[in-house]
Amino acid sequence: MIRFDAVTKVYSNNSRPALDAVSLEVDRAEFVFLVGASGSGKSTFIRLVLKEDRVSRGAVYVAGQNVANIPSWRVPKLRRGIGVVFQDFRLLPNKTVFANVAFAMQVIGKSRAVIRETVPDVLQTVGLEGKNNRMPHELSGGEQQRVAIARAIVNKPGILLADEPTGNLDPTTSMGIMKVLDRINSNGTTVVMATHDDDIVNTMRKRVVELRNGSVVRDDAQGIYIGETEVLAQ
Amino acid sequence: MRFAFVLGELGSGLRRNLAMVISIVLVTFISLTFVGAAGLLQLQINQMKGYWYDRVQVAVFLCVDNSTSPSCATGPVTDDQRDEIQTILESESFSEYVSTVEYESQDEALGHFQDQFANSPIVDSVTADQLPESFRVNLVDPEKYEVINEAFSSTPGVDVVSDQRELLERLFTYMNVASAIALTIAGVMLLCAVLLVATTIRLSAFSRRRETGIMRLVGASKAVIQLPFVLEGVIAAVVGGLLATGTLWAVAHFALNGVLAEMYPETAFISSTEVLLLAPLLIGLGGVLAGVSSLLTLRRYLRV
Numbered sequence: 001m002i003r004f005d006a007v008t009k010v011y012s013n014n015s016r017p018a019l020d021a022v023s024l025e026v027d028r029a030e031f032v033f034l035v036g037a038s039g040s041g042k043s044t045f046i047r048l049v050l051k052e053d054r055v056s057r058g059a060v061y062v063a064g065q066n067v068a069n070i071p072s073w074r075v076p077k078l079r080r081g082i083g084v085v086f087q088d089f090r091l092l093p094n095k096t097v098f099a100n101v102a103f104a105m106q107v108i109g110k111s112r113a114v115i116r117e118t119v120p121d122v123l124q125t126v127g128l129e130g131k132n133n134r135m136p137h138e139l140s141g142g143e144q145q146r147v148a149i150a151r152a153i154v155n156k157p158g159i160l161l162a163d164e165p166t167g168n169l170d171p172t173t174s175m176g177i178m179k180v181l182d183r184i185n186s187n188g189t190t191v192v193m194a195t196h197d198d199d200i201v202n203t204m205r206k207r208v209v210e211l212r213n214g215s216v217v218r219d220d221a222q223g224i225y226i227g228e229t230e231v232l233a234q
Numbered sequence: 235m236r237f238a239f240v241l242g243e244l245g246s247g248l249r250r251n252l253a254m255v256i257s258i259v260l261v262t263f264i265s266l267t268f269v270g271a272a273g274l275l276q277l278q279i280n281q282m283k284g285y286w287y288d289r290v291q292v293a294v295f296l297c298v299d300n301s302t303s304p305s306c307a308t309g310p311v312t313d314d315q316r317d318e319i320q321t322i323l324e325s326e327s328f329s330e331y332v333s334t335v336e337y338e339s340q341d342e343a344l345g346h347f348q349d350q351f352a353n354s355p356i357v358d359s360v361t362a363d364q365l366p367e368s369f370r371v372n373l374v375d376p377e378k379y380e381v382i383n384e385a386f387s388s389t390p391g392v393d394v395v396s397d398q399r400e401l402l403e404r405l406f407t408y409m410n411v412a413s414a415i416a417l418t419i420a421g422v423m424l425l426c427a428v429l430l431v432a433t434t435i436r437l438s439a440f441s442r443r444r445e446t447g448i449m450r451l452v453g454a455s456k457a458v459i460q461l462p463f464v465l466e467g468v469i470a471a472v473v474g475g476l477l478a479t480g481t482l483w484a485v486a487h488f489a490l491n492g493v494l495a496e497m498y499p500e501t502a503f504i505s506s507t508e509v510l511l512l513a514p515l516l517i518g519l520g521g522v523l524a525g526v527s528s529l530l531t532l533r534r535y536l537r538v
């Protein structure tokens with residue numbers, strides 16, 4: 001589903017690369033944790049999949065297509081096939097829960113009837129049934145992130161990218177979010193989640209790819225992760 | 235649906251940026267009014283050319299007592315001289331330039347003079363013998379005035395050959411200068427309008443960067459993201475164009491055709507419907523400038 005072929009990304013000429021000759025393959029319906037300290041290249045990985053940035057060397061394939069060869073007017077179509085969730089939720093504060101999710105369908109031209117039918121289903125999937133008309137500020141952090149996830153998956157993308165989705169949440173709430181992501185994954189969506197939350201990684205027992213200074217240092221099926229805090233403690 | 239969505243975004247953009255949108259409307263209104271005024275002046279010039287060039291004549295003034303030109307050295311024109319001039323004017327060789335020739339005697343000249351200056355006290359002090367008699371020559375092609383001038387200006391008995399068109403040309407020069415000034419002001423104002431649109435769109439894009447960021451992520455097309463912003467500028471400019479058209483129409487209708495036409499019944503003024511011919515041009519100009527300006531701004535300040 002996603003393939004990185006010796007990808008190097010250098011942001012400015014004299015700095016060290018954000019990604020350094022990374023080769024990696026993520027299969028369809030796989031769940032992958034991308035772990036590593038801040039600055040290890042997790043976010044760069046996500047940006048390259050979305051074609052937000054251009055690779056310096058190598059190639060990124062999404063659904064079999066080299067993203068470098070996608071002309072700019074086709075990039076929206078690429079992005080429709082990828083849902084994204086961020087640490088800071090990025091909801092529209094003046095729209096209700098329903099409207100926030102519906103927004104993602106409106107902007108790609110879905111009809112009102114389809115929207116009315118789909119959005120409640122998706123809100124149920126993320127565990128927000130009955131909160132259609134709440135405003136984002138009336139929700140807890142975990143609920144806001146569920147809205148963001150609902151928005152990311154409402155157009156049924158094949159891939160869900162999550163950049164530190166639990167970074168702002170307490171452990172209990174985080175586990176709730178992980179259950180939602182796991183459920184989405186079990187429906188056949190490829191999930192790539194960047195995180196440095198070792199508790200979550202160790203509980204979920206999924207594939208773990210560890211990045212350090214832009215290089216893949218470990219790629220374990222059902223792996224664990226020991227974050228820096230633990231390393232220092234030892 | 236997408237159309238409705240774009241309209242909804244447009245509406246919220248217009249509301250959010252109301253003060254800036256109003257300023258775009260006003261600046262384009264003023265600048266397009268100046269553009270339109272320059273256009274109307276040109277139309278008026280053309281109108282007057284069309285009207286007067288058919289009527290203007292070359293006047294061949296004959297010598298009177300106090301004429302000073304060398305060809306009048308022998309005193310007032312004699313009957314022989316007058317006949318000869320008339321014969322030449324009506325001769326075969328001039329027929330390709332001259333369409334009609336009319337003789338105006340001193341008494342007739344006085345009559346015309348009295349008509350023209352009916353309200354002026356000068357009328358009472360002028361007598362027929364002070365006014366020259368003349369041949370009024372209508373030319374086939376009014377541009378060929380020089381032919382008559384060369385042929386007759388040194389003929390004995392002819393004082394001066396005068397082309398009425400020259401008087402009109404002077405008037406047209408003033409009107410051209412006025413329309414050039416209007417165009418210059420319009421140019422400066424239009425530049426303001428373009429920069430104002432750019433600033434407004436930039437602010438608008440900034441204030442809605444959260445929305446556009448999400449639109450980008452969920453795969454909205456470039457058109458859906460940019461169109462509300464472009465339309466925001468274009469609609470404001472078009473409203474400005476409509477106001478300008480309305481103002482010009484009112485000026486043509488009430489000032490030109492109302493007041494001035496009554497004061498100068500002899501002059502052919504452009505009608506207010508001609509303003510409406512200018513309207514699509516003004517509105518189009520406003521719309522295109524705003525559209526181009528906002529597109530260029532978006533290319534720089536809105537990532538898609």
